[in-house]
Amino acid sequence: MKDTLLQLLQQAIAQLKVEGLLENDFEARLQVTHTKDKSHGDLATNLAMMLAKPIGKSPRDVAQLIINALPESQAIKKVDIAGPGFINFFMAQDAQSAVIKSVIEQSSQFGHNNVGNNKKVQVEFVSANPTGPLHVGHGRGAAVGDCICRLLNATGWDVTAEFYYNDAGQQINNLALSVQARCKNKTPDDSGWQDDWYRGEYIVDVANDYMTKASIDAEDQHVTGKGDPDDLDAIRHFAVAYLRREQDLDLKAFAVNFDNYFLESSLYEDGKVEATVNRLVDNGFTYEDGGALWLKTTDFGDDKDRVMRKKEGGFTYFVPDVAYHLDKFQRGFERVINEQGADHHSTITRVRAGLQALNQGIPQGYPEYVLHQMVTVMRGGEEVKISKRAGSYVTLRDLIDEVGRDATRYFLAARRAESQLTFDIELAKSQTNDNPVFYIQYAHARICSTLREIVKQSREYSQEIGVENLNLLTLEHETQIMDKMSQFPDLVNAAANNCEPHVIAHYLRELAALLHGYYQAGKEDESLRWIVEDNNVCQARLTLITAVRQVLANGLELLGVSAPESM
RNA sequence: GCGCCCGUAGCUCAGCUGGAUAGAGCAAUCCCCUCCUAAGGGAUAGGUCGCAGGUUCGAAUCCUGCCGGGCGCGCCA
Secondary structure, three states, X not given: OHHHHHHHHHHHHHHHHHOXXXXXXXXXXXXXXXXXXXXXXXXXXXXXXXXXXXXXXOHHHHHHHHHHHOOXXXXXXXEEEXXXXXXXXXXXXXXXXXXXXXXXXXXXXXXXXXXXXXXXXXXXXXXXXXXXXXXXXXXXXXXXXXXXXXXXXXXXXXXXXXXXXXXXXXXXXXXXXXXXXXXOOOOOOOOOOOOOOOOOOHHHHHHHHHHXXXXXXXXXXXXXXXXXXXXXXXXXXXXXXXXXXXXXXXXHHOOOOOOEEEEHHHHHHOOHHHHHHHHHHHOOOEEEEOOEXXXXXXXXXXXXXXXXXXXXXXXXXXXXXXXXXXXXXXXXXXXXXXXXXXXXXXXXXXXXXXXXXXXXXXXXXXXXXXXXXXXXXXEOOEEEOOOOOOOOOOXXXXXXXXXXXXXXXXXXXXXXXXXXEEEEHHHHXXXXXXXXXXXXXXXXHHHHHHHHHHXXXXXXXXXXXXXXXXXXXXXXXXXXXXXXXXXXXXXXXXHHHOOOOHHHHHHHHHHHHHHHHHHHHHHHOHHHOOOXXXXXXXXXXXXXXXXXXXXXXXXXXXXXXXXXXXX
């Protein structure tokens, strides 16, 4: 419907050029939007206001010129000039109901496109170090990152989901020492327990399994406990594998999958860190000062230079980070998107500076970042801060166990990443219309239920008859729903381009509301029910709601939330 | 002090690559549904879009300066 109109307007612009009203090389940024208010028609364009200056007439006069230049079309019922110079289009019913045919034809692909053209994109997210169970913040990253993958996938990109972690740094050392202490039956209350050791209960489990020589199979780690409390290296390997497995279980429960796990240690083993440093030195962007090696990040917009190699030796964390991103670039990713907590914001300038200093033709804005703000978990108006297992923070697992995967995913993905998020446990758990997840899922289930009901009544749903009678869908409820569905493809495209899964969540709430309202109309006026005597009307309506079911399912799929057939 | 993010209805949030009277849910008040699921629907009320300037035909949206909140400012990751 929108595409048709865009084409017609292009023709009108061409016609205006033929008539000499517009310069031939003028390129209009054509915008057609779905109207908010039905009295403004179905679609509207601000073209006249954009052309007012180049043509040199008032917007409303220009609007008339555009309308005159518009080719005849069956799709348009009426055209109005309104307000400061908007052109409002009222579309013919069959142009509106065409969306139903599109949904039927494209089915699970409806809303998808191929703008990515199968180019490679990598999304790195979660990337938690294996020092404990995932917390809510990781959960937000997991939800947002996974949804971005789904969106990019739906828009034709070849997506690689990657998890990067440090398996060798000081934090891991502390982890090993904590486990070793537990192996020797020390507790955080004992003297000698260091401040930076991990105190959570889960450390006891790691220690017990290590001592009883258990085997650990994580996605990317396979280790058997040695049982020797004095072998710190063995403890370290075991603990890393154990906590990676722990995180795998959390992610699996959250329906998040990764294509690749990348170890920071591999960058050292493969000589990539050294190669990166040499390259930076060779390119003249480094200097020595106070026994340390510095990178001139100020040459690339940083507010001060950064240390690369510490006085005592050893690189700072951002050096392997640069090596890692060079590796991503060399793996041929057209785009790289890093989803991280906003507390890591300061690394952006450093990593990008490092990449530019490598002088390898890496684009300036590479990699892209999506940063999410903090999550506050509330229960009954009180902030929840601790979990028994992890001690100092609320784990993702706590949430999934208590409110379920679907609700957790929805709530963590339904906010703009840049906004701080309040996760209300009571709300997420409630099974009423307060809770958008249930509300949306119920809309889907309600349609499924109706299709079961028709069978109970010894009738059957015929898509063929329905499609033949789409012209009977003239109720306001029906046109609103068709209009809403026709917005879905643009919405998905925008959500993917901007890495904003939350717009999908909001859209689904709105579509579900229209569906419930449509249903309710039948409660008040029997002739408006979906299942009615007149078979043509009935089939047309069933075809409509079946299309709605498909769009709801497609949207929920993008969020990784299930679409139940009954509840 | 510097950098980034946020500030929209009582609450939780959309809208922000400028467009028509600023939207939704919850909470509040009132009403409807013996029916395909009462796990639903409708109505009313609720706003100086943090404040002040600027840009322009037009600003919640862009720019500047303030105010308030969060995060980050390590030779930690």
